[in-house]
Amino acid sequence: xSVAHARPMERDEAQMxxxxxxxxSDLYHRLIQPYEFSVYRMALSFVKNEAEAxxxxxxxxxxxxxxxxxxxxxxxxxxxxxxxALNEARRRLxxxxxxxxxxxxxxxxxxxxxxxxxxxxxxxxxxxxLERRELRALLQKAIEELSPIYRxxxxxxxxxxxxxxxxxxxxxxxxxSVKVRLHRARIMLQKDLAPKLKLASPKKGRWLSWH
Amino acid sequence: MALECKHVWDYISEFLDDSLPAExxxxxxxHLENCEICSAxxxxxxxxxxLTADDRVFELPAGYSERLHARLAREIRASNSRRPEKPRQDxx
Ligand SMILES: [Zn+2]
Numbered sequence: 254x255s256v257a258h259a260r261p262m263e264r265d266e267a268q269m270x271x272x273x274x275x276x277x278s279d280l281y282h283r284l285i286q287p288y289e290f291s292v293y294r295m296a297l298s299f300v301k302n303e304a305e306a307x308x309x310x311x312x313x314x315x316x317x318x319x320x321x322x323x324x325x326x327x328x329x330x331x332x333x334x335x336x337x338a339l340n341e342a343r344r345r346l347x348x349x350x351x352x353x354x355x356x357x358x359x360x361x362x363x364x365x366x367x368x369x370x371x372x373x374x375x376x377x378x379x380x381x382x383l384e385r386r387e388l389r390a391l392l393q394k395a396i397e398e399l400s401p402i403y404r405x406x407x408x409x410x411x412x413x414x415x416x417x418x419x420x421x422x423x424x425x426x427x428x429x430s431v432k433v434r435l436h437r438a439r440i441m442l443q444k445d446l447a448p449k450l451k452l453a454s455p456k457k458g459r460w461l462s463w464h
Numbered sequence: 465m466a467l468e469c470k471h472v473w474d475y476i477s478e479f480l481d482d483s484l485p486a487e488x489x490x491x492x493x494x495h496l497e498n499c500e501i502c503s504a505x506x507x508x509x510x511x512x513x514x515l516t517a518d519d520r521v522f523e524l525p526a527g528y529s530e531r532l533h534a535r536l537a538r539e540i541r542a543s544n545s546r547r548p549e550k551p552r553q554d555x556x
């Protein structure tokens with residue numbers, strides 16, 4: 254991801270936003286360029302297919318443009334954009350009625366334990382070692398199967414790489430809730446994915462494993 | 465006081481984030497040195513986080529960027545025409 258991931262840090266985004274609000278609207282194209290991929294990736298974690306994810310991403314970028322005047326600069330632009338994308342994804346899910354009630358989703362004991370998959374040894378699997386399509390399908394399915402409260406925390410923290418604090422504020426939950434949910438999400442993913450990844454078919458001749 | 469495996473599992477996430485208090489972190493580390501099951505859990509969890517964060521696993525649909533910017537351009541044009549103080553030549 255070379256082009257899309259040009260470092261946003263070296264840009265003065267506050268100044269770009271001020272210029273856009275002052276009338277140089279076309280600058281918005283450049284403002285969002287570094288985030289095209291991450292907003293799409295985030296949308297894809299919530300909806301079922303690529304076309305829908307693209308749609309959600311477009312809506313999020315449009316909404317962010319319309320609401321740019323409300324951006325107060327207290328958070329990073331990227332964090333603000335992520336919460337807009339999150340809301341867009343939620344809106345979409347709500348419209349489809351695919352969101353089950355959280356209370357039904359939530360495991361009975363909030364403080365209860367989630368157990369990991371027990372394996373005796375683990376040799377690191379680099380993403381190049383597996384067929385990309387197969388790996389993508391495995392990861393996407395596993396994330397999709399997390400219930401919303403875990404998925405949201407996981408996506409913001411481990412995919413969008415927000416800090417614990419930023420994740421808490423984007424979701425309007427406490428820092429300790431973020432930590433608990435994140436822990437459970439990660440362990441649930443380990444439990445689901447570790448055995449599957451060990452058995453996933455390696456690229457031809459590149460990787461012989463399981464012991 | 466030695467930690468049991470199931471207590472170590474409770475610390476996996478914070479261990480990965482390096483946000484455990486020093487004494488607990490040390491106990492976990494000591495346990496990991498001697499427990500291949502917990503080490504495998506930690507390594508596999510870390511590996512999975514690396515894979516899910518790996519942008520190369522996912523790719524943008526062909527033409528995504530072009531479609532996005534085309535839609536934005538339409539929106540921007542519409543908003544400019546609503547902005548009387550900044551007239552554009554292409555206004556009608
Ligand atoms: Zn152990």
